[in-house]
Amino acid sequence: xxxxxxxxxxxxxxxxxxxxxxxxxxxxxxxxxxxxxxxxxxxxxxxxxxxxxxxxxxxxxxxxxxxxxxxxxxxxxxxxxxxxxxxxxxxxxxxxxxxxxxxxxxxxxxxxxxxxxxxxxxxxxxxxxxxxxxxxxxxxxxxxxxxxxxxxxxxxxxxxxxxxxxxxxxxxxxxxxxxxxxxxxxxxxxxxxxxxxxxxxxxxxxxxxxxxxxxxxxxxxxxxxxxxxxxxxxxxxxxxxxxxxxxxxxxxxxxxxxxxxxxxxxxxxxxxxxxxxxxxxxxxxxxxxxxxxxxxxxxxxxxxxxxxxxxxxxxxxxxxxxxxxxxxxxxxxxxxxxxxxxxxxxxxxxxxxxxxxxxxxxxxxxxxxxxxxxxxxxxxxxxxxxxxxxxxxxxxxxxxxxxxxxxxxxxxxxxxxxxx
Amino acid sequence: xxxxxxxxxxxxxxxxxxxxxxxxxxxxxxxxxxxxxxxxxxxxxxxxxxxxxxxxxxxxxxxxxxxxxxxxxxxxxxxxxxxxxxxxxxxxxxxxxxxxxxxxxxxxxxxxxxxxxxxxxxxxxxxxxxxxxxxxxxxxxxxxxxxxxxxxxxxxxxxxxxxxxxxxxxxxxxxxxxxxxxxxxxxxxxxxxxxxxxxxxxxxxxxxxxxxxxxxxxxxxxxxxxxxxxxxxxxxxxxxxxxxxxxxxxxxxxxxxxxxxxxxxxxxxxxxxxxxxxxxxxxxxxxxxxxxxxxxxxxxxxxxxxxxxxxxxxxxxxxxxxxxxxxxxxxxxxxxxxxxxxxxxxxxxxxxxxxxxxxxxxxxxxxxxxxxxxxxxxxxxxxxxxxxxxxxxxxxxxxxxxxxxxxxxxxxxxxxxxxx
Numbered sequence: 001x002x003x004x005x006x007x008x009x010x011x012x013x014x015x016x017x018x019x020x021x022x023x024x025x026x027x028x029x030x031x032x033x034x035x036x037x038x039x040x041x042x043x044x045x046x047x048x049x050x051x052x053x054x055x056x057x058x059x060x061x062x063x064x065x066x067x068x069x070x071x072x073x074x075x076x077x078x079x080x081x082x083x084x085x086x087x088x089x090x091x092x093x094x095x096x097x098x099x100x101x102x103x104x105x106x107x108x109x110x111x112x113x114x115x116x117x118x119x120x121x122x123x124x125x126x127x128x129x130x131x132x133x134x135x136x137x138x139x140x141x142x143x144x145x146x147x148x149x150x151x152x153x154x155x156x157x158x159x160x161x162x163x164x165x166x167x168x169x170x171x172x173x174x175x176x177x178x179x180x181x182x183x184x185x186x187x188x189x190x191x192x193x194x195x196x197x198x199x200x201x202x203x204x205x206x207x208x209x210x211x212x213x214x215x216x217x218x219x220x221x222x223x224x225x226x227x228x229x230x231x232x233x234x235x236x237x238x239x240x241x242x243x244x245x246x247x248x249x250x251x252x253x254x255x256x257x258x259x260x261x262x263x264x265x266x267x268x269x270x271x272x273x274x275x276x277x278x279x280x281x282x283x284x285x286x287x288x289x290x291x292x293x294x295x296x297x298x299x300x301x302x303x304x305x306x307x308x309x310x311x312x313x314x315x316x317x318x319x320x321x322x323x324x325x326x327x328x329x330x331x332x333x334x335x336x337x338x339x340x341x342x343x344x345x346x347x348x349x350x351x352x353x354x355x356x357x358x359x360x361x362x363x364x365x366x367x368x369x370x371x372x373x374x375x376x377x378x379x380x381x382x383x384x385x386x387x388x389x390x391x392x393x394x395x396x397x398x399x400x401x402x403x404x405x406x407x408x409x410x411x412x413x414x415x416x417x418x419x420x
Numbered sequence: 421x422x423x424x425x426x427x428x429x430x431x432x433x434x435x436x437x438x439x440x441x442x443x444x445x446x447x448x449x450x451x452x453x454x455x456x457x458x459x460x461x462x463x464x465x466x467x468x469x470x471x472x473x474x475x476x477x478x479x480x481x482x483x484x485x486x487x488x489x490x491x492x493x494x495x496x497x498x499x500x501x502x503x504x505x506x507x508x509x510x511x512x513x514x515x516x517x518x519x520x521x522x523x524x525x526x527x528x529x530x531x532x533x534x535x536x537x538x539x540x541x542x543x544x545x546x547x548x549x550x551x552x553x554x555x556x557x558x559x560x561x562x563x564x565x566x567x568x569x570x571x572x573x574x575x576x577x578x579x580x581x582x583x584x585x586x587x588x589x590x591x592x593x594x595x596x597x598x599x600x601x602x603x604x605x606x607x608x609x610x611x612x613x614x615x616x617x618x619x620x621x622x623x624x625x626x627x628x629x630x631x632x633x634x635x636x637x638x639x640x641x642x643x644x645x646x647x648x649x650x651x652x653x654x655x656x657x658x659x660x661x662x663x664x665x666x667x668x669x670x671x672x673x674x675x676x677x678x679x680x681x682x683x684x685x686x687x688x689x690x691x692x693x694x695x696x697x698x699x700x701x702x703x704x705x706x707x708x709x710x711x712x713x714x715x716x717x718x719x720x721x722x723x724x725x726x727x728x729x730x731x732x733x734x735x736x737x738x739x740x741x742x743x744x745x746x747x748x749x750x751x752x753x754x755x756x757x758x759x760x761x762x763x764x765x766x767x768x769x770x771x772x773x774x775x776x777x778x779x780x781x782x783x784x785x786x787x788x789x790x791x792x793x794x795x796x797x798x799x800x801x802x803x804x805x806x807x808x809x810x811x812x813x814x815x816x817x818x819x820x821x822x823x824x825x826x827x828x829x830x831x832x833x834x835x836x837x838x839x840x
Contacts, residue, residue, distance in 0.1 A: 014596045016589075044599035073592025079600045161818055169436075169721035172493025172822060176434045179464035180499045185717060203819065275714075294695075296713035297605060298586050301593040304725055307818060387818035398581055398727060398807035399623065402592060 003035055004106025006325075007049060008057075009042035010141075011081075011112030011119075014074040015155030016162075016303040017314035018111060018141050022075060023068040024318025025109055025139070026057050030065075035326060036107065040410055045079030046110070046119065050092060050420050052099050052412050059408040069315060070393040071402045072303035081420065083119045086126060093126045095418050100127070100134055102413040107135045107325050111318075113142040113153075117333060118357035124331040137321040138333035138353050141314075143300045145196035148359045149351040150335035152386055154317055155300070157310030160200030161387035162302040163189050163244070166295065167204035171211030171242045174291070178240040184231060184282050185242050186292035187212075188275035190299060192248040195219050195363040197299070200383055201244030202375035211242035212374075216278070218248030219363050220372040222257055228285050230373055235288060245274050304400055308389025313346070320348040344385030423455055424526025426745075427469060428477075429462035430561075431501075431532030431539075434494040435575030436582075436723040437734035438531060438561050442495060443488035444738025445529055445559070446477050450485075455746055456527065460830055465499030466530070466539065470512060470840050472519050472832045479828040489735060490813040491822040492723035501840065503539045506546060513546045515838050520547070520554055522833040527555045527745050531738075533562040533573075537753060538777035544751040557741040558753035558773050561734075563720045565616035568779045569771040570755035572806055574737055575720070577730030580620030581807035582722040583609050583664070586715065587624035591631030591662045594711070598660040604651060604702050605662050606712035607632075608695035610719060612668040615639050615783040617719070620803055621664030622795035631662035632794075636698070638668030639783050640792035642677055648705050650793055655708060665694050724820055728809025733766070740768040764805030 008025050010018055022041070029036045041055040042048030048055070055076050057065070068075055083092050100108070110120040117138040124136035140147050145156035167187055174185040191197040195217030205211055213234040216222060234241035249257045258274040275292040282288055313336055320334040331353045339345035367379035375383075393400040428445050430438055442461070449456045461475040462468030468475070475496055477485070488495055503512050520528070530540040537558040544556035560567050565576035587607055594605040611617040615637030625631055633654040636642060654661035669677045678694040695712040702708055733756055740754040751773045759765035787799035795803075813820040 010596070014593055047599060071592070072589050074596030077599055078596045080597070081600050164819055165724050166718050166722070168819060168822065169492050169723060170717040172491070173434055173717045173721040176430070176494030176498045177500070179467060179497055180501050182717075187718075291716050292714070293716035293718045294712070294714040295718070296711050297590040297593045297602075298607075298713045298715070298718075301589040302586070303589060304585050309818075384817055389818065390812070390815055392810070392812070395810055397804060398729075398809065399584055399588060402588065 006107035010074040010078040011116040016158040019068040020314035021318035024315040028322040041076040044077035054410040121353035154314035157307035157386035164203040183288040184290040198246035216245040216249040221252035308391040426527035430494040430498040431536040436578040439488040440734035441738035444735040448742040461496040464497035474830040541773035574734035577727035577806035584623040603708040618666035636665040641672035728811040
């Protein structure tokens, strides 16, 4: 293969470590200058390719690229934009190849979740059919930890650590106050479909009676009676109750608890998430004073408390994706393989994109306690290594130093624009 | 004064560093064993004194006491419990003195906010009148930073750092997503009466265009038209808008924004805080996609990202309170005096409790920009040193090590109980 340029794009919700993956891709590509020319990044993800709005990462210093390793968010912009089936969206795929061709792009690194793996897979197919074969690598990224095959997903370990640390800290606060004030504290966390993040809250406690006393998983149909009974037991026994609830918690009929909220005078659903619904339920039925927090973006951008394991793995999948591409592999994704739990050892393997695309890995039932309100030892063994190690960013004047890139545009070559 | 025991109690909402103050008190008292006997702590604050439910801190090892310095929450339990005026509540004050007398307690260290300073002041008065003069020291603690005289309050620096760091991190996330997804992000922070914590969010940005683009302070009457105009300007210009809103934000007539939320079918006020109200407003008027986070207890328990300056000051006020007591001062509180901004230098001074009790220090108008939506340079100069330095707790297996104390009870000596 002659020397070709590479295109890297970030996709979907960003994480505390997606830039560490970008760092792995760019630093590794720079080591193989004889084979990979420029590394272009999509401004706002794949949209940058479609609209020929690309960033020349070659204009960034080695220091700026190195700093990506400790900077949260998506340095080039990400996008929630899904390319649909080849037949309905042929024009989009063709445009993509046209842009790649115009810029001598022979490598496509797509950093995202299941949808993105599907897109990368399709681009590999259509590029071949169009006679301009592009080496397509998926690179895993998702706080939801729901990609199959890979043992875990970069991005998850850091949000898991944030949730476990925050639960432990808030629990100490609530316990201090429980005699005269707050008895019940609810922390709402992400995970619309899978309960991996909520499960991570379970790491906060290590012995019976420790918080969290209840975890509400999307995988377990919500049973109000059993839930309230458990809240009451916890308050009676320990004087407080800490609840970690997944935004995806739902009733047996599939309705989200978050949608069970009250409606305003115009019939609009209440805007709060699931935490206020659960809080309402506790107050109305048991009368306990409560507080709740909604971590939202704070949990997935909290680079200040990232897991060192996660950072290393995020970098590694970026680095290995480049190596796989150079070794001639296409339509594959680097995966994390767990070699052993204790001591935790892992290595990077490889899986075909077709096995990853559009599949979701739920929290297995054996990771959830029989009563459905906590995690099992097996779950703890799985989760624990993923949050290990601290990897603090540098600070200046009390604040983390998160530099932004210059993001210099690549001059356009195509006459036609493209509307996304 | 013969050798007497000391009583230490935590009061009101706890902070990430109130235990650092406890550490300062206990370690210092232990250095003066010839003059201070035992240090007892109130289980659940002042309630522990009233009910004669005290903890013997002498049963804790030096290592356990040292670990308080990095452990959030209130190690002995705190209480939201206000002793009212001497006349209405004479029995309570008399009971307190009775307990102190029974346990040879000659020193009372009360670690709290304005209400607690009032109580400590009254105890000093009544103990004298009752012929059992107790040396009463107030020790400042409040995330709200609203105590007068002292330049700042231990507890505030750490919540300020948490809010500034979180705002900076979440802003990078939102900016990455703004092209196709979230345009507006709202972070709700504490501060029911004073906007100090919201102001700290302003430290996240350092140049024009940086987040946060809007801060909503309790001190500035909310103007919906001006607010929406500013949101629109920010999204138009920067493609996103980050808003930090104080839970105490209010309309010109004094109503809290949080109370302007929708009501359910039973007429209950919506349970969400101010963030969903602001989000609703943005969506209904401008149609932007939003996300919001409610930091709640996470912000004040986040010892993992405590300010090193705050930890040092929290320890120092505890230490100096003991020294002041030994020097014969009573009805006073150690205060932090700022010697210079740059380099930041501070020392501990002393103020009479009568000057502190029941007074609130609002964010001065000159700390808020003319348009009411951001902080001024003067505010930045004031806040910046308070969040400086990191003081990470030790970690085991990816989680901060926050040991709990044995909290061995002091045997009761009084026959009569007391119902609070």
